[in-house]
Amino acid sequence: MKTELTVNGQTRVIDVEPRTTLLDVLRDGLGLTATHAGCEHGVCGACTVLVDGEAVRSCLILGVQADGLDIRTVEGLTSGDGALDIVQDAFCETHGLQCGYCTSGMILAAHALLRVNAAPDEEEIREAISGNICRCTGYQQIVEAIQLAAERIRTSNTLKAGEVVK
Amino acid sequence: MTDQQRRFVSTNRRVREDRRFVAGAGRYVADLDMPGTLHVALVASTAPAARILGIDASEALAMEGVVDVLTGEELSAAVTPLMNGLDTPLVRRFPLAVGQIRYAGEWVAAVVAESRALAEDAAEKVRVRTEALPFVIDAEAALEPDATPVHPEHGSNLLLDRTFDWGPVAEDFAAAEERLSLRVTWGRNSTVPIETFGVIARWNPWEEMLDVWASIQMPKYADQIARALKLPGNAVRVHYDVDVGGSYGVKRGIKHTVLVAYLARKLGRPVRLIEDRLENMRAGDAQGPERIFDIDVAFDRDGTVRSMKMRALDNAGAYAGRAPFQLGKPIGAIVGPYRIGSVQYRAMSVTTNKAVQEAVRGFGQAPTNYAIETMMDRVAAHLGIDRLELRRRNLIRAEEFPYTIPSGSTYDSGDYHTVIDKVLAHADYEALKAERDRLRAEGLCAGIGIAACLEPSGGNSSFEPLLNEKNRTSTWMEGSRVTIDALGFVTVAIHTTSSGQGHETLAATVVGEELGIDPDRIRVTRPDSLSSLPGNSPVGSRMAIMLGGAAARAARNLKRQLVAIGAHAMGIDPDTASYEAGTITAPDGRSIGWDELVDIGHRRFHDLPSGTNPGLTASFIQQVPTGVALPKDGKVQMYPCYSFEFHLVLMAFDPVLAKPEIRRYVIGHDCGTVINPHIVRGMTLGGIAHGIGAALLEEFTYDEGGQLMTQSFLDYLMPSSHEVPSVEIVHHCTPSPLTEFGQKGSGESGYLGAPAAISGAVQDALSPWGVTVDKLPLRMSTISDTIADAETAA
Structure with a gap:
């Protein structure tokens, strides 16, 4: 299913299987491996991302539900040149x-x-x-x-x- | 070397690993992207014990994207059984059940597909026909003569039953003025890392090489893989540059590894198995000790504890593995920090139809410390002596070190009384007692818990030959290599994976200290297992001692080379030359700097002193200090170094709701010289959090039907930031005489005493009712029921 994902300020349209969690879309679909799987049932918080500024467990929402939302992961905190926020x-x-x-x-x-x-x-x-x-x-x-x-x-x-x- | 002379050791430097982790740039096994990878999902048993009559995978194999379905029958024909610690050859364990299922959740078949999701879909289509068998869950029931053996070929459920008598136990019991008995039970918990276990294997048929990337913390991992797959040792290459997302002992997925390695060879593609949480909880084979202690203690009315008889009965689960050895390590500190003159110790390990037990932080020491400390509290209560005073009377005194305990280990150093005094002064013990009494007056249950205990460190695995006489292990060495390149930069190689212990920081700090170079300029690398020096991975609180020792001594060797080169160039005796931060100085003030030394070492053989190799590199393999002999007469030097910790806790809870609240937590900690204060502090605080979990929350609970009831984080409760209080650490340093900088181990600190201290606080809170709760975890319902029963009885 075509989904428009805005992650760390970049918008991409990708094909997402409807049953796939946002966590798996970030890691497997977009190669953003800073977000980690812990329990995959919403308890441990390892997969936390920011959705419109709020902390959200990416294992508890589907990738297709993230269509149009502003998602930030740890990769988006830095410019990638070794500096830290x-x-x-x-x-x-x-x-x-x-x-x-x-x-x-x-x-x-x-x-x-x-x-x-x-x-x-x-x-x-x-x-x-x-x-x-x-x-x-x-x-x-x-x-x-x-x-x-x-x-x-x-x-x-x-x-x-x-x-x-x- | 004194603290004042040290430039980097013991200073508050940042932990170098942290930078990549806060940037999300850790390299965990699930992050590795290998083209063409196949994925594994497991078909798990629903029964705790059953005979496998048939496995029909036809429907699964017909699904698009499914590549293979592997059964135990096929796998066991191709690989050797996984290693047992004890000499129990008929307790055979393979990655998949062979013929018989021995616990609920055990892997019966592995489904391989183009994606994990497809593999999971297909796993649901595999039909396993079984015939139910009798099963046993409880360790004491498993001991009964008519109990169903989990492994019929082995004949009984007993894996280990060994009684040691150290010292004149019978005489001491006969002479003692008082005796008492107690039973305490340590529930089956584990460290449960947030990252599950994962492994990727890739076979290269043209090079005949098996490459393995894994979330592993395991001694002799590559050897075990090669043995199981019947490959030459140099055909297995484990990549140590994989970050491990927590382990604390348990990340030992040898069965997972053998499974995917077999599949990778068979299928000619990389194969990956990353446990999901359910697989991890019920069949990751990573649950910890579950132990019943029966203790008889003999003592005098002045509080002198003369002798102890301890029987420890451990529930190993369905297969043997290394679990029984967790009864062996505590022998090295079987009397805790106390002068107990004789000990009888009976170590028993049984199989049951539960998941397999694996090494957990402390390797059996935390349960044993809980038993010893509860014993000391009971003796104090029996005699009406203050618990602290009783301990003071029995503690080994500073002037008695080195101190040899009845079971043969010599404690290296310590000053227990001083640590305790510092904690009491810091906490204002009298005020703390007044606060407890004030809380009681408010109608709350309130209690103070104390625990004084040891962290044996530097592990040389002496429990292996002690409990298995076919095992001749007397070294548990660790190697490191230090190189100065042709541009003058220093690189240290370490030969292990790490799971948060900061080994790169450790190695850079000690090498920087030896060479007088800023550790931030030193590179630390992790070669693969075939390019590595021998090592035994970060177990047994050993790396500060062993890796720290190896890296420091390799650096010192390199420094000797530099001094020889510089002295030769200046025409002086090397013994008269001095080394300071990379410069060699002659007695007359002439000096040769780093760049010149490097130039000679790398380019000018004609300027090298005779007997000096070109290239500026040095390796050192560190033997465990004190590890020289095999056990004799049931005695052995277990570990070389003994850290000390003293916990003081104030807890309060409502007598009806019984939700425990930690009001104050102070720990005195002495692990000798601290290499990096941030790391040691973090280990101690994290260990206490684990201990809080073990004492109050965490348990792998099985129901009467043999089903695991705590399969998710909704049922297996772990401490959150609400349950773990701010902890005050009182630091003390008694250097070890056995190590390079006086360092001891700290990786298990906190965890080794927190359960005992928290239990002690709860028992103190219950003392007005004259009752105790003697099983961990201390459940709220049990505490409130116990109080209600006591009030009804009154």
């Missing part, structure tokens, strides 16, 4: 990850939070990532990363979540 850099600063598998989803969940809340407290951060399971870190360094990113965004005149550290 402010949230990604904060995750590196606090080591808010280990194996990296849940990290894409965590970073996008953080973006979804920081878009609507510039100064989240710890409880709000924990709530925002509570749908994303991490088995490595125990979450603490992730919470610290998001606190750090929020602070850096607040104290920066130029950078917003999603923009790139020069």
Whole structure:
């Protein structure tokens, strides 16, 4: 079924089997492998992407349903030249990850939070990532990363979540 | 070398691996795009035990895009059985069931198709005719003389029954003033990584080479593949440059690998199997220990614990594998941090009709620590002595190291009393007790839990020869190679996959330290298995010790070469030359810099001192410190290094709802010299999260019909950011005398004591009712029912 997908600002029309999840379309159809499969039943959050700015589990919507929506994945946060955006850099600063598998989803969940809340407290951060399971870190360094990113965004005149550290 | 002299070790440097992961540029096995790949889906058994009468794949094979359907009969004729740890040759295990099904979910056939979706569609069309057989789920039932053997050829369900007597147990029990008995049960949980296991195999018939890419954390993986497929060892090439999305012990998909490797050879195309979550949960063969501990302890009224008899009965599941060895590793710390003079340990492992048990973080140590710490709490309660005071009286003292325990292991170093004192001071223990009492006065159940325990590290697998006398293993070496190229840049080769432990950061840090070069300028590579030095993968909390040791010593060897070259060029004795950040200096102040040394090493053989090879490279194979001998008289040095952790937890819950809430969590941690503080902190915090899961939430539950009830993340509950509290870490450093920088292991930290501490807090909260709950996970319903029963009885 012909589907118009806008991913990371680029619009493409591709043929999508109606039963295919958005997750599989991103990975297998578009080669965007930063979005990971974890449970494939909407619990772990590893496949989180941004749909019109909201954190959404890409294993729970079909590719054809994404027609016309604005989808962002972790690949869209950077320009591909080795620079990191402010949230990604904060995750590196606090080591808010280990194996990296849940990290894409965590970073996008953080973006979804920081878009609507510039100064989240710890409880709000924990709530925002509570749908994303991490088995490595125990979450603490992730919470610290998001606190750090929020602070850096607040104290920066130029950078917003999603923009790139020069 | 002191901390002050170190430039990079123990400093808060970023973890180099993080950059690619935050960019979504990790290279996980499911990300690999190989043209022409075929996909596998599994036909799983619905019965826990059955005889296979026939498999009809005709309908599946007729579907468009379906290439093959493989059965156990065909596969078992072509490959050898998967490796058993113990000498149990009649417990035969193949990737697919052969003749008999032994657990619900076991793979009966593999469907190969052009896409995973097609393979799944076709798997539903495979008809398996079976005849139901009796089955057994419970470990104690499996021990009964009339129990149905899971493997009739083996004769019984007993895989291992070995009793060790270390020291004068009978005399100590006779002499002791008091005795008590207890039983605690560790539920079947696992680490359940978010990435399932996956593997791709490709056969090249012209080179006769099998290439394997896998989400693997397994010692001797390539060897096992070659053996199973009857290939020469140098015909199997495992690619270590695959990022592993979490493992913590369990990513050992040898059965998956043998299956796809066979198919890749048979079909002449790359074959890929990426477990879906259901396959992972019920038949990934990655569930952890499930253990009943029966303990008798003998002690005096002053609190001195004299002797312990422990029987550990472990439910290995349907096949043997390495599971029984998880009863062996804890022998290396069987008395925990305590001066217990004698121990009787009976290790029993049985087969049942459950999924196969695999290695889980700590390799059996976390359950054992839970049993020991519960025992200490019971002794304290029995005597009316404060739990902390009881521990203090029995802890090994700092001046007693190195300290040899009854089972033969010598603990390298430690200062347990100081760590505990630091934690109590940090937490303000008196205030914490006052807070507990205040919560109780509010009508809540509140309790404080403590756990003092060890993390044996540096694993040399001595439990293998200890439990299987045909096994002669006395090394578990790790190699690394360091090279300076002709432009003067440094590259370190490491020979393993990693699953988040930061081995690239580790290797770069220690080599940078030795050579005096910024680690950020050092490249770390992962050659494939055929281009690698010998190694044993990151198990047993060993890589800081073993890879860290190998890389540091290879770098030191290289430094010696540089000093020899520089000294020769200046016409001085190398012993009088000094090395600082790549420059060799003579006593008279003359010096030769890095570029000149590199030029000589790579281009000017005529300027090399005699006996020096050109090319500036060095390799080192690190033997496990202390690993020199096979077991004798049932005793062995198990692991070389012993990290210590002390947990202090305050919990509270409503007596009716019993939803446990962790109000405060403090851990004192001493793993010797820390190579990278971010990594060690993350391991400790993540280990505590695992421990919270094991203590309160996580269990692979089977019903009476032998069906796994927790097949998804909706049923198998894992801690989220709401359940894991902020944890305060109190750091202490007692260097190991056995390692390059004084480092010990930390990969299992947190997990080894958190379940014991959380259980202790719940028991303390229940103490006003005089009841205990002695099975993990501690379910809310069990806690509230126990309280209700106690109140009814009162």
